Amino acid sequence: MSSFDLEALECLAAIIEEGGFERAAQRLHVTQSAVSQRLRALETQIGVVLVVRSRPVQLTAAGHLLLKHTRLMRLLRADLERDLKELAPGLGSSAGEDERIAIAINADSIATWALPALDALTLDGQAFEVIADDQDFTHEWLRSGQVLGCVTTVSQALRGCRVVALGSMPYVAVAAPDYANSHCPDGITPANFRRLLFVAFNRKDDLQAEFVGQAVGLSQVAVRQSFVPSSDGQVRAAMAGWGATVVPELLVREHLQQGRLVNIAPEHVRPVALYWHCWKLESQLLDALSHALTSAARVSLKPST
Numbered sequence: 001m002s003s004f005d006l007e008a009l010e011c012l013a014a015i016i017e018e019g020g021f022e023r024a025a026q027r028l029h030v031t032q033s034a035v036s037q038r039l040r041a042l043e044t045q046i047g048v049v050l051v052v053r054s055r056p057v058q059l060t061a062a063g064h065l066l067l068k069h070t071r072l073m074r075l076l077r078a079d080l081e082r083d084l085k086e087l088a089p090g091l092g093s094s095a096g097e098d099e100r101i102a103i104a105i106n107a108d109s110i111a112t113w114a115l116p117a118l119d120a121l122t123l124d125g126q127a128f129e130v131i132a133d134d135q136d137f138t139h140e141w142l143r144s145g146q147v148l149g150c151v152t153t154v155s156q157a158l159r160g161c162r163v164v165a166l167g168s169m170p171y172v173a174v175a176a177p178d179y180a181n182s183h184c185p186d187g188i189t190p191a192n193f194r195r196l197l198f199v200a201f202n203r204k205d206d207l208q209a210e211f212v213g214q215a216v217g218l219s220q221v222a223v224r225q226s227f228v229p230s231s232d233g234q235v236r237a238a239m240a241g242w243g244a245t246v247v248p249e250l251l252v253r254e255h256l257q258q259g260r261l262v263n264i265a266p267e268h269v270r271p272v273a274l275y276w277h278c279w280k281l282e283s284q285l286l287d288a289l290s291h292a293l294t295s296a297a298r299v300s301l302k303p304s305t
Contacts, residue, residue: 004042009070011038012050016067016146017129019056042066059144068145071102075148078126078285100127101285104142104150106135107201108169109274111231112250114151117296121288134204135272142277149278149289162280164294167301168271173211174235174252174261175244184244188265190216193223197243199234200225207270211246215268235261246270250300273304 014024015035025032043050050063059067078101105114110132118128131141139152142161157163173188184192193216198208205227213221226242228234235252238245239260249269255261276293278286 004045004066004069005038006073008038008042008045009066009073011035012042012063013067013070015039015051015057016059016063021057064145071145071148072279072281075101075279075281075283075285079283082124082284100129101289102129102131102141102147103289104131104133104138104147104152106138106151106153106274107132107229107231108135108248108251109151112169112248113296113300114293117292118289121285121292126285134201135274136206137204139277148286149276151274151276151293153272153274154277155273155275158277160280161277164276164290165304166274166276166294166297168273168304169301170249171207171211171246171270171272172249172252172263173215173244173246173265173268174238174256175264176239176241177259177262179238179241179243180262180264184264188212188215188244188268190218193221197224197226199237199243199245200227201231201234202227202229207272208246211265211268211270214270215265271302274301 011024011028014027015021018024018027021032021035025035028035039051046062046066048062049060050066052058052060110130115130118130122128131138131147133141135151135153137152138150139154139158141147142150142152143158151166155163155165175184183196186192188196193212198212200208208225209221209223212223213219224243226237228237231247231251234245234247235255237243238247239255244264249256252261256263274297276290276297278290
């Protein structure tokens with residue numbers, strides 16, 4: 001197979017990562033016409049359509065394969081730069097928009113332990129694109145080739161990837177003291193849970209209902225919910241009296257100690273096991289990233305049972 005033009009591959013990636021041709025052109029510092037020409041040349045070389053010109057633009061199956069290849073090339077370039085810097089410490093970083101390493105991490109890990117794990121790598125000049133999603137769905141970003149690693153609840157290794165158990169994150173149900181006193185003075189019970197309003201991350205978030213079901217001894221429940229797509233936002237909404245929320249104990253530990261929130265189901269904790277998946281590749285950067293995340297997880301998370 002003939003080699004692919006790197007500029008054309010990065011053009012394809014920019015279209016998807018920026019959400020369209022105009023923003024891709026701005027990122028690549030070329031005209032929108034040039035973006036279209038590079039993509040068209042790549043599609044001609046492959047012989048298939050790579051991008052569906054919809055809003056937002058979508059990759060075809062072949063487009064997903066080339067995007068994964070492009071991200072792999074970025075990883076190889078990042079490894080090369082790290083090696084060159086060791087040989088020539090004065091070498092400056094040349095990382096730009098197309099040198100970011102993309103990983104998907106669940107929002108609760110981003111809000112608690114995961115970002116500090118990346119400090120050393122970022123201070124060394126590595127750029128990241130951290131994509132937030134629900135912990136049950138981050139692996140889909142890896143499966144589609146849009147990231148090189150993810151933190152997820154999925155325990156089985158994806159094809160072509162390796163998996164490491166990170167540990168367990170305990171979740172608790174909390175509310176502002178006034179809300180708890182007026183709506184559930186005796187905690188979450190079978191008699192009152194339907195009257196409570198829970199602040200969930202988004203419509204994918206089934207943790208609220210699962211926790212309540214466990215707390216009241218029912219296999220399946222429906223709960224009233226508001227949606228705030230931010231872990232910290234869920235906590236702030238609960239402190240403002242919007243309702244109750246089920247969030248990592250690590251995220252609300254200080255608020256519970258200071259009395260800004262109360263645990264409305266103190267006898268119930270829901271552990272969520274997390275795993276790190278990444279491509280099965282020989283890469284110093286990927287090894288360093290995996291080590292950083294697993295080391296931080298050992299400090300912050302509970303051992304998996």
